[in-house]
Amino acid sequence: MDRLLGKGKRLLPGLLNSVAWYKKQQQSCRFYCHPRAKRKLMSQHFQSMNLQEDSMGSQSKPGEMTCKSQRLMLLLGLICPANPGCYHYMPYTVRSMEKLIKVIDREMQAIGGQKMNMPALCSAELWKASGRWELMGKELLRLADRHSKGYCLGPTHEEAITDLIASQGCLSYKQLPLLLYQVTRKFRDEPKPCFGLLRGREFYMKDMYTFDASKEAALQTYALVCEAYCNVFNSLGLQFVKVQAATGSIGGTMSHEFQLPADIGEDQLMMCENCDFSANVETINPDETHCPVCRRKLVKHKGIEIGHTFFLGTKYSSVFNTTVRTSENKPVPAEMGCYGLGVTRILAASIEVLSTEDTIRWPNLIAPYLICFIPPKKGSREEKGAVLLENLYDSIAEAAPQVAEEMVLDDRTQLTIGKRLNNAKKLGFPYVIIGGKKVLDEPSLFEVHNQSTGEILFLAKEAIIDLLSKVQTP
CATH class of the missing domain: 3.30.930.10 (Bira Bifunctional Protein; Domain 2)
Structure with a gap:
């Protein structure tokens, strides 16, 4: 037993170093870990086109796409051709x-x-x-x-x-x-x-x-x-x-x-x-x-x-x-x-x-995700407000559990807010919540886009939770 205890004492410093390393990784990868919620991250989603900014451009061959829904679903990576009349259905x-x-x-x-x-x-x-x-x-x-x-x-x-x-x-x-x-x-x-x-x-x-x-x-x-x-x-x-x-x-x-x-x-x-x-x-x-x-x-x-x-x-x-x-x-x-x-x-x-020529509109009940969160760009003046958006994500998941599985965080912070907002609109997320310039105000205000009505609102955390608590899910 003494030998085992002695061995444990020798291993303890290494173990403590491992714990310290793990905590450091948690802090540096805050989008990936949270004690209360496992956030769904845009960067981890598999899509054939990866939602490049020019994905609605001239990538199709003449005659390939014959209607709006086919064009949008192909160009936004929702489906991929397998053989004539058969498609891969993407996530x-x-x-x-x-x-x-x-x-x-x-x-x-x-x-x-x-x-x-x-x-x-x-x-x-x-x-x-x-x-x-x-x-x-x-x-x-x-x-x-x-x-x-x-x-x-x-x-x-x-x-x-x-x-x-x-x-x-x-x-x-x-x-x-x-x-x-x-x-x-x-x-x-x-x-x-x-x-x-x-x-x-x-x-x-x-x-x-x-x-x-x-x-x-x-x-x-x-x-x-x-x-x-x-x-x-x-x-x-x-x-x-x-x-x-x-x-x-x-x-x-x-x-x-x-x-x-x-x-x-x-x-x-x-x-x-x-x-x-x-x-x-x-x-x-x-x-x-x-x-x-x-x-x-x-x-x-x-x-x-x-x-x-x-x-x-x-x-x-x-x-x-x-x-x-x-x-x-x-x-x-x-x-x-x-x-x-x-x-x-x-x-x-x-x-x-329901859709426009370059933007998908889903019935809210069957949109892939109901809510997309867009934090500030990395290195921007508003970057320190990212933690406020993360806290909002977790608060909504806790206060409105019916929408907890309906949220996605666009963590591709190397892109501007504008590019990510454009992507979110094209994909047809019914609600987009942005940590923009007003997130550093007192009180913090988040930019909320309601894609169904076209409204843009600036709301505090409590008002957003109240709004999304009333959203219908399947």
Whole structure:
């Protein structure tokens, strides 16, 4: 024991020196360590373009970028091309997508939706049974395994879910309505992928499938899901329209699309500005120019489809013998509906309709980060005010924990405040807080940019905490 104690005494000076060195490193790297909060730092974020000041310049080749959202997402490093119609989703985009999925989950589960996951690899036998193996044609990405068994990469999962429910036996009316949904990658062999995430070969979609015992109950479920879709888009602040639509290759007897009016939209919409009537031009007589409801003149618009609902009836359940039992204990074919939300398309469409030509504007709920902090430039007169901005960061994280994960500190202090502010605006952070000239005043005032309203305010610490405590998060 004495030998051990003696050895400990000999090691103590070295240990104390190590502690002193560590504390010194903490002080010299104050942005990286804090006892109460681990700050998220811009310098550590991975982005392909690294947000160079000229990243909105002439780096693109003619004809490469065909719409605003594609151009902005590529040039700001939110997506990177992998192959035609497929992209790498960079960290900021993944953060936004995960937030959007939270919003969707909340609304789907509020109406009784249960989340699940189905294989992307779908059996050709199921698709042949429904008749869609031939109907979908070249749009299906087909492949065969080593045993020559055919598959497709699922663009949608009506066959798979209906076969799954059939395999569980006859569902009781007590289990109905059954609403099952997933958020997964989907695949379509687009002949000419275009517009970035708006029309690709690989994308994320939320697809829901519902089962009821009667047509009346299924129509009530249909209306319930449509209302939930409206809630999703309203919470994002998107000016959408719900229009009558064709059932296409999915089939059924009724269909509606949720559209964002936009000049680059590929869908032609006929809308009445006097009443609520609106329809995809595919569903009406091409010579029809007046509203069938109020007889006023219809106005043509272009739209981006961001959601689609279908009342399927027994189209698939009759093929796969998917039955449910009524309250009279009678087995009947399940009355079905299917419902899709284009997750990655919503991201791109939001940017398309909300942004300026060189600056992204996100719906606040799905911005990658809500708040960007910009400390003074290194070596400037205001540099000693940096610690005040850091303290503000930590105080907000403690007082408003709902936004603690929504903050990022632009610690690239070798750049001027102006350059970093320009970057923050282009990326679309809803709030930017700057430790500028007034940070050394008494009391300290921070420059707060509200990107949604265009306001610039000079606020004390307490006022900023109060402001951000009221900010809504997913």
